[in-house]
Amino acid sequence: MNSLYLAVIGIAMIIGGYIIYAKFLGKSIFQLSERYTTPAHAMNDGVDYVPTNKFVLWGHHFTSVAGAAPIVGPAVAIIWGWLPAFLWVTLGTIFIAGMHDMGILWASQRHRGQSIGTLSGRYIGKRGGNLFLVVIFLLLLMVVAAFAVVISNLLIANPSAVIPTWGAIVVALLIGQAVYRLQWNLPIVSIVGVIALYTLVLIGDRFPIALPDTVWGIPANGVWIILLFIYAAIASLLPVWVLLQPRDYINGLQLFIALGILYGSMLLSAPTVVAPTLNSNVPDDTPSMWPLLFVTIACGAISGFHGMVSSGTSSKQLEKETDSRFVGYFGAVGEGLLALGTIIAVSAGFQSLAEWEEIYSAFNEGGINAFVEGGSNIVNAGLGIPAGISTTILATMAVLFAATTMDTGVRLQRMVVQEIAEVAGVRLRAFSSTIIAVGIALVLTFSAGADGSGGMTLWPLFGTTNQIMAALSLSIIAIILAHLRRPSWMVIIPGIFVMVASLWAAVSQLGTFISDGNWLLVVIDAVILVCAVWVVIEATAAYRRAHNTPKVVWTDDDTDAPLPQAQAIKHGK
16 A cells, blocks of 8 residues: 555644634634733743743644654554554544643633643542642653653664754754844744754764763663753753743754655655554564553543643643644644654555564564654655665654653653642742652662663553543543533543543553562552542532533633632632
8 A cells, every 4th residue: 555645644634623623622612712811921920931922832832742652652553553543643633632732721721821630629629639640740750751761762772863962952042042032033043943953963963972881880871861850850940931942842843844854755755555454463462452552552642641731831831822722733733743654654664564574573562763764764765865864863853752741741740749749738949849850750760770771660551541641631621611511522522432441451451460460560550540530430520510500601801710609619719
């Protein structure tokens, strides 16, 4: 089969979803208003709350939510065949991911930019909110620890990506000053920034940097991980406009260009899909496609981490409420296109079925390396870009995606630590909460040795935890819509599907962990399951109660969405 068919059909479906379905959601369901004063204006503090151009904010949101997951997930899930992965990515992006990201962004900015954890306590109840925070904390811990390991491995496997990866930080700092301090023209700054990044790619290809095997007794992996956490801690404390915004924005442009290169190469070379449509000859260690497909591919179809970004950072920077459609839904579109590109790269980037089967000789044998190898083969064949540079471009793209997610994750974890401390009656400053967040992640990362491999300890739980988080976030949107007496079927149906698949997968994994004697994962999986089921029960009750309280009306004059009457009494309002 010609891979061009997959690319054209997939892109048309996803873009069509933005044009048609996102417009319906914005106008009829979320009823976005240009007249509403967003928290970025009402609470502007120059650090976390900063009104931001929607294109810059889209860059932050897109690169923060994308990470390595929309590459890793599809690149692993293709083992069941390209068709299931293709359908889940395209339909998931259109009907679930875009709606989820846009909905959480809308809900959060209508509540002073409050996090999804705080919103859960507000609409489900204090107990449900506290359990929600437990799930959020564990999910962020998995993300920042695992992504540190993924990035370090990529930098070691692709030393040509070292210079463009770290050089991007310098470029971002300069862009932040140019746009916010000097008020330079954004398009011109963008063009110069992209040229600078791709110049760094060429320099990195010419001058690869590889660390010694050990530095002061610490393996190279461990050194990179320590440097990454130092950077992420500093980045999480700086005002968003100094580094986070410009880094994510320019990375977003560069990464979209890289996607353009990949899709352009497909157009010119039209490689044949060698992976099976439905793979009936899977390796012996491959689990059942149901429900594992729907948690293996999380980012790129639906992801709970997106809700944390939408409510943790993006909602505090939204210039106009109507920008929610572009930032939230189109941010999910960007990730869906990355996941689609990954599916094509790992299913058509090899010469034969035999070569593909050699790569996928066991479950989890695919991943980022399969994407980089398959994608670089397509770019080399389509555009004639030398294999070395093609590999550097795609490796840098993967690293930058993962790095932007990691530094945003540390910033979010810092806020979650502060929320947990407030529940315990303790008030923490940003510096202290950052030290705690990074310290816990470092302990986990180095718990299995100096190479930092402990960072992957909890990763087997990421898919199920992430999707459970997404379903719980959808329940918050549904409850809010119920209070507003607006239709909520487009939220409830996907929410039930994602929750059933996620809980099924979590229970299946629990049995596997027990059989393997992995008691740490048994305990954490059980804790997540109990918290999730408890929150689902309380959310269901809250949804029913919402229909028994007076209709809530939101106006453009509200600086914070009014609580339902019963909730208002409970909160002393």
